[in-house]
Amino acid sequence: MKTLRYRNIRDKVMESIIIISTVLVLLPLIIIIVHVVVHGISAINWEFFTEELGSPSRAIQGRPTGLVHTILGTVVVDFMALALAVPIGIGAGIMLSEYPDHVLNPTLRIMNDTLNGMPAILKGLFAFVLIVKPMGTFSGFAGAVALAFVMIPIIARTTESALMSIPWSLREAGLAIGLPRWRVVLSTVMPAAKTGLVTGILIGFARAAGEAAPLLFTSFGNNYLPNNWLGFIFEPVDTLPQRLYSLAISPYSEWHSMGWAAAIVLLLFVIVCFVGARLLTRKKFQTN
Amino acid sequence: MMENLTKEKSLTSIIDTSSEFQFNGVKSTASDMKIRMETKNLTVMYGKSTGIKDVSIPIYDNKVTALIGPSGCGKTTFLRALNRMHDMTRIAKVTGEVLLDNKNIYDEDVNPVIIRRKIGMVFQKPTPFPTMSIYDNVVAGLKLVGIRKKSLLQDVCEKALTQAALFDEVKDRLNDSGVSLSGGQQQRLSIARALAVEPEVLLMDEPTSSLDPQATTRIEELIHTLKNDVTIIIITHNMQQAARVSDKTAFFYVGDLVEMGDTRNIFTKPKEKKTEEYLTGRFG
Numbered sequence: 001m002k003t004l005r006y007r008n009i010r011d012k013v014m015e016s017i018i019i020i021s022t023v024l025v026l027l028p029l030i031i032i033i034v035h036v037v038v039h040g041i042s043a044i045n046w047e048f049f050t051e052e053l054g055s056p057s058r059a060i061q062g063r064p065t066g067l068v069h070t071i072l073g074t075v076v077v078d079f080m081a082l083a084l085a086v087p088i089g090i091g092a093g094i095m096l097s098e099y100p101d102h103v104l105n106p107t108l109r110i111m112n113d114t115l116n117g118m119p120a121i122l123k124g125l126f127a128f129v130l131i132v133k134p135m136g137t138f139s140g141f142a143g144a145v146a147l148a149f150v151m152i153p154i155i156a157r158t159t160e161s162a163l164m165s166i167p168w169s170l171r172e173a174g175l176a177i178g179l180p181r182w183r184v185v186l187s188t189v190m191p192a193a194k195t196g197l198v199t200g201i202l203i204g205f206a207r208a209a210g211e212a213a214p215l216l217f218t219s220f221g222n223n224y225l226p227n228n229w230l231g232f233i234f235e236p237v238d239t240l241p242q243r244l245y246s247l248a249i250s251p252y253s254e255w256h257s258m259g260w261a262a263a264i265v266l267l268l269f270v271i272v273c274f275v276g277a278r279l280l281t282r283k284k285f286q287t288n
Numbered sequence: 289m290m291e292n293l294t295k296e297k298s299l300t301s302i303i304d305t306s307s308e309f310q311f312n313g314v315k316s317t318a319s320d321m322k323i324r325m326e327t328k329n330l331t332v333m334y335g336k337s338t339g340i341k342d343v344s345i346p347i348y349d350n351k352v353t354a355l356i357g358p359s360g361c362g363k364t365t366f367l368r369a370l371n372r373m374h375d376m377t378r379i380a381k382v383t384g385e386v387l388l389d390n391k392n393i394y395d396e397d398v399n400p401v402i403i404r405r406k407i408g409m410v411f412q413k414p415t416p417f418p419t420m421s422i423y424d425n426v427v428a429g430l431k432l433v434g435i436r437k438k439s440l441l442q443d444v445c446e447k448a449l450t451q452a453a454l455f456d457e458v459k460d461r462l463n464d465s466g467v468s469l470s471g472g473q474q475q476r477l478s479i480a481r482a483l484a485v486e487p488e489v490l491l492m493d494e495p496t497s498s499l500d501p502q503a504t505t506r507i508e509e510l511i512h513t514l515k516n517d518v519t520i521i522i523i524t525h526n527m528q529q530a531a532r533v534s535d536k537t538a539f540f541y542v543g544d545l546v547e548m549g550d551t552r553n554i555f556t557k558p559k560e561k562k563t564e565e566y567l568t569g570r571f572g
Contacts, residue, residue, distance in 0.1 A: 057360050
């Protein structure tokens with residue numbers, strides 16, 4: 001009886017530790033969200049989504065000001081980065097998972113891990129040398145390239161593990177009916193791993209969407225809307241994380257609360273992307 | 289002990305071809321016994337351990353050849369060597385020859401994809417493509433290489449499903465998921481998918497081991513019908529099944545071919561003691 005009671009107590013203790021750990025993980029997240037919303041909600045109004053930022057005097061004098069150029073810039077730069085990173089990241093992931101005996105495989109693995117561990121600001125520096133210098137100007141495209149370097153190693157690794165989770169027998173079944181290897185990967189393995197692939201892309205996207213450092217000397221920032229859509233690609237562009245940083249280090253309290261509001265929008269942007277991707281990739285067939 | 293056994297025998301004595309004409313009597317003619325495939329000194333190594341060694345056997349056209357032997361004796365290794373499935377396994381190394389119509393399928397100029405279209409395979413476990421409908425599963429081998437003609441695909445689908453004795457059960461729900469079927473149905477779906485590309489040779493690795501007796505019977509019936517068009521090589525752990533469905537039987541033991549011959553001879557008067565012991569259940 002004594003041992004049974006001892007085991008029951010031990011069970012309760014372990015359970016409490018797990019619950020406490022869970023709370024400790026969630027607590028900072030909840031505090032951050034509450035804090036951001038409390039500080040930023042006052043700066044969110046209709047004009048926040050329709051007006052450009054302009055000079056600090058606009059905010060100080062209470063004239064209409066907002067971050068429409070930042071929100072649009074973020075959408076353009078992030079999705080441009082995604083368009084660059086998905087084919088390369090997925091391709092590298094396929095190489096890592098499906099061609100383990102290829103000569104380039106070990107090199108690719110090491111380079112991918114190195115890229116993943118590299119500070120984001122270095123990726124910005126690289127994009128600066130690669131794109132900004134030759135173009136002679138900061139641009140949304142340069143920012144997208146820098147963010148793509150953030151996304152690629154994450155997408156490659158998650159693609160690899162998503163594909164590896166598909167049993168080998170499925171590939172053999174495809175090969176056995178005379179399909180070439182690339183077709184087996186494309187038409188049988190990848191559809192089966194779709195959920196994992198999308199999750200990987202989302203993790204890479206969310207990570208890059210929150211990065212300010214690589215954008216500081218690539219897309220640079222801009223207080224105004226460009227004249228046309230091409231301006232988002234070829235001219236300096238505002239993005240939410242970088243604007244958040246600029247607003248936060250500014251000396252104006254009006255801009256500080258706009259910074260909090262920018263954080264709310266960034267959070268919502270990532271959440272909307274997550275939910276949207278999940279809805280788009282719902283399983284065609286329910287597996288029993 | 290086994291090594292001594294095999295060393296003493298020449299190839300001709302392992303392969304009992306002499307008695308075919310006597311046993312099959314009037315039914316047999318020389319053209320009946322056309323050799324479709326042949327292995328010559330086929331050896332498969334997994335790293336340093338041997339999967340099978342020096343296996344040389346003929347596979348006769350439009351006959352069912354059964355591979356029997358205890359677990360781990362190399363039957364599956366042998367079967368997978370026949371359509372170059374070992375290409376995908378890094379550590380597996382295949383030496384010797386596998387001839388299909390007198391052409392070695394391991395030659396440099398042979399495309400394994402073409403070989404696998406001619407030599408189909410059905411696995412032990414059913415492997416429907418999980419994201420595809422029943423219809424798409426069956427025609428996958430055609431559709432995914434660019435054949436889009438709907439009427440053709442529909443005909444092929446119906447024919448293959450009928451051959452695999454599944455059509456009546458699924459004809460009203462061809463657009464349902466392949467994995468919504470029961471295990472036995474999934475296995476027949478896998479067979480239909482293999483048949484849809486019209487292979488000339490069909491390799492079956494214990495196709496009925498996960499099926500109930502009723503489904504097993506249907507697949508055995510299918511093998512009987514199919515052998516008019518297709519050469520079949522089947523692995524089975526079920527001795528009665530080997531006796532029921534096959535014309536030829538090869539007995540493997542720890543990587544060696546012990547003997548091969550007419551199924552009737554192997555089961556009634558095996559030449560090797562090892563075969564007799566296995567068939568009578570003394571080991572294995």
